[in-house]
Amino acid sequence: xxxxxxxxxxxxxxxxxxxxxxxxxxxxxxxxQALHARFWRVAPHVNDTVLLAAGVGMAVVGGFNPLTxxxxxxxxxxxxxxxxxxxxxxxxxxxxxxxxxAFVLALAxxxxxxxxALSKQGWWG
Numbered sequence: 001x002x003x004x005x006x007x008x009x010x011x012x013x014x015x016x017x018x019x020x021x022x023x024x025x026x027x028x029x030x031x032x033q034a035l036h037a038r039f040w041r042v043a044p045h046v047n048d049t050v051l052l053a054a055g056v057g058m059a060v061v062g063g064f065n066p067l068t069x070x071x072x073x074x075x076x077x078x079x080x081x082x083x084x085x086x087x088x089x090x091x092x093x094x095x096x097x098x099x100x101x102a103f104v105l106a107l108a109x110x111x112x113x114x115x116x117a118l119s120k121q122g123w124w125g
Contacts, residue, residue, distance in 0.1 A: 070122025
């Protein structure tokens with residue numbers, strides 16, 4: 001698959017990931033039982049798997065190495081933060097306040113990932 005095709009796939013999945021996360025956060029606050037539907041238990045994971053695979057494909061095809069490409073390393077660190085905060089926001093948070101704070105911080109991590117992807121500026125190097 002060409003780099004451009006992988007990039008379009010990655011961008012599409014990234015938008016779907018953000019929309020899915022926001023939708024799940026809103027559902028958790030308003031109708032938590034709706035999150036038990038099969039769609040919400042499966043679709044985000046399938047999309048995130050495709051997103052990650054497209055990202056890895058872009059790195060391989062484009063010759064990017066996170067050990068030598070600071071912006072890619074930054075994106076990976078932010079991805080880990082997003083995953084941890086997202087898990088806290090949607091599953092592991094013990095109080096509504098804790099979940100809300102984690103939700104906002106996860107959105108901030110997503111925004112930072114987008115910023116790094118567009119600017120190609122990492123935190124170091």
